[in-house]
Amino acid sequence: MPRIRGSRAGRRRRTAVVAVLVTGSAMLTGPDPAAAGGAPPSPPAVPRLDWSRCVPGSAFDCATAKVPLDHDDPGGRTIELAVVRRKATDPERRVGTLFFNPGGPGGPGTVQMPQNYTSFPQEVRERFDIVSWDPRGVGSSTAVNCFASPAESAEWNASHPAGFPVGEKERAAFTASYEELGRRCERRDPELLRHVSTADTARDLDLLLAAVGEDRLTYLGISYGTMLGATYANLFPDKVRAMILDGNWDPRAWTNDASDEDPRLTSFQRLGSDRGAAETLEEFLTLCGAATTDRCAFSAGSPQATRAKFEELMVRLRKQPVHGWTYAGTVAAAVNGFYVVHPGWTRLAATLQDLWQGRAPAPAPLPPPPAVPEPDPYLGEEQATAVFCGDSPHPRDPAAHHPLEELSAARAGDVGRFWVWSSGGCATWPAVADHRYRGPWDRPTARPVLVVGTTYDPSTPFSGARAMAAELADARLLTLRGHGHTALLNPSSCVRAHESRYLVDGTLPPPGATCEQDTPPFGAPRPSGGVSTGGGGTAGALS
Numbered sequence: 001m002p003r004i005r006g007s008r009a010g011r012r013r014r015t016a017v018v019a020v021l022v023t024g025s026a027m028l029t030g031p032d033p034a035a036a037g038g039a040p041p042s043p044p045a046v047p048r049l050d051w052s053r054c055v056p057g058s059a060f061d062c063a064t065a066k067v068p069l070d071h072d073d074p075g076g077r078t079i080e081l082a083v084v085r086r087k088a089t090d091p092e093r094r095v096g097t098l099f100f101n102p103g104g105p106g107g108p109g110t111v112q113m114p115q116n117y118t119s120f121p122q123e124v125r126e127r128f129d130i131v132s133w134d135p136r137g138v139g140s141s142t143a144v145n146c147f148a149s150p151a152e153s154a155e156w157n158a159s160h161p162a163g164f165p166v167g168e169k170e171r172a173a174f175t176a177s178y179e180e181l182g183r184r185c186e187r188r189d190p191e192l193l194r195h196v197s198t199a200d201t202a203r204d205l206d207l208l209l210a211a212v213g214e215d216r217l218t219y220l221g222i223s224y225g226t227m228l229g230a231t232y233a234n235l236f237p238d239k240v241r242a243m244i245l246d247g248n249w250d251p252r253a254w255t256n257d258a259s260d261e262d263p264r265l266t267s268f269q270r271l272g273s274d275r276g277a278a279e280t281l282e283e284f285l286t287l288c289g290a291a292t293t294d295r296c297a298f299s300a301g302s303p304q305a306t307r308a309k310f311e312e313l314m315v316r317l318r319k320q321p322v323h324g325w326t327y328a329g330t331v332a333a334a335v336n337g338f339y340v341v342h343p344g345w346t347r348l349a350a351t352l353q354d355l356w357q358g359r360a361p362a363p364a365p366l367p368p369p370p371a372v373p374e375p376d377p378y379l380g381e382e383q384a385t386a387v388f389c390g391d392s393p394h395p396r397d398p399a400a401h402h403p404l405e406e407l408s409a410a411r412a413g414d415v416g417r418f419w420v421w422s423s424g425g426c427a428t429w430p431a432v433a434d435h436r437y438r439g440p441w442d443r444p445t446a447r448p449v450l451v452v453g454t455t456y457d458p459s460t461p462f463s464g465a466r467a468m469a470a471e472l473a474d475a476r477l478l479t480l481r482g483h484g485h486t487a488l489l490n491p492s493s494c495v496r497a498h499e500s501r502y503l504v505d506g507t508l509p510p511p512g513a514t515c516e517q518d519t520p521p522f523g524a525p526r527p528s529g530g531v532s533t534g535g536g537g538t539a540g541a542l543s
Contacts, residue, residue, distance in 0.1 A: 042074055047067060082133060096129070101225030102223075103223030105198075116489070128218065146181060146185040150378075164331075166326075175398040199437040205228070243449045247457060248453060250464045252467065254270070255392065266395065275412050276461030287303075287523075290522075298352040333351065339484060349522075396427055451477045453477065456483040478513050482520070492517045
């Protein structure tokens, strides 16, 4: 599940890169040996995957793949990728392998694919081996880890405020904290920091595809995973069998339209995450206010009264935290709480009501023990920072962030402040990615791509789905009228049916198709999970 960290348990911060070299029709950073007069490098060896049960009694298999640190230097240093697989439950009808990326950046597939396995459509689980992996730099793969011990990591986490900095003193502490993080990371493994870009991971994915014995990719990526999928589709367009991109980032906004010279806004401002979160907050307060308090504990009896109540609570928290809950920490908790409607919105409403009444919010109930034990890798904030900051241009002056915060606050309110500072650490990040894909995004793919967008998404606004569908050479947009971050994590039977047909035999949803979520916020489940509307259209049979 994609995570935006707003607490000391972990926050995602990001940074920028510069320099570009055009190689062929793809814009990639880094040297080109052939252009320099040397022979092109030999292709990297296909990794060998020796599968075994992740733990005794598990239904999941694990393996380790060795890949080059630098794909342009296949004979040089190698790194390891941790890979996980759940085999098709109906092997007689197996179609192939579905690769899954859970987003982030920094999402560990070895953890999040098993956690979310039952969210995949039943027919997909029956007919595909589902494979995921911890991308380079992350989790149980060769990871960016800038601390000698958990105690050091915890000490660093405590050196800056929860959520985002408020006031000049906290902004200074924030900047100093992330400068220190950059120094630590640069000392420990500077070479790795320069080779964790999305393009590097797309090339890893191509090697994993060969490692499972297939030559065409079937893929599902959510959130940041949509950028990985779009990058792969344009680096290896002839290898796309079927690709679902759910919760999309606008690729031109991500690369700043291939211009690093003047990144006036942060990445998340260009992506519109602040506006998406503001629209989702407005929906939360409207729907909560229209519900009774037994369905939404924070309801004040009407949408207008509930909005006023929220605004007053923010004013109170600015003046005085409640049992350690600060204004900034509460805003971060709200954005996090919007991601998964059930149970996130109900729990968020209860938290806000506790704070309104001056009580310490009750901790969220612990989930039941997983049926399958899962890996528990180190997932420090520096892992996402290294990926994010190596790919997307960002203001390099820490002093620029406070004016940008005020800009986002003017257009998106409290949640805008959160999104600006979510990449604030990028200003002082020391590394520059050696390779980064910068377009084009419209190379014709062997098969069309299915783009799924949710109308009220607090992280990847619906505008990103529209942009992704428009940028790709051949894509079909499926609209989910609903709330939360990605359709995978906020179920719609309608979306699942379309995705199953597309992945199995290539049938696209009709043009203009629209679905609804099975259970709306604070409401009773719909009997059918929504309906699809639109004209006809297919992609043709797949094999």
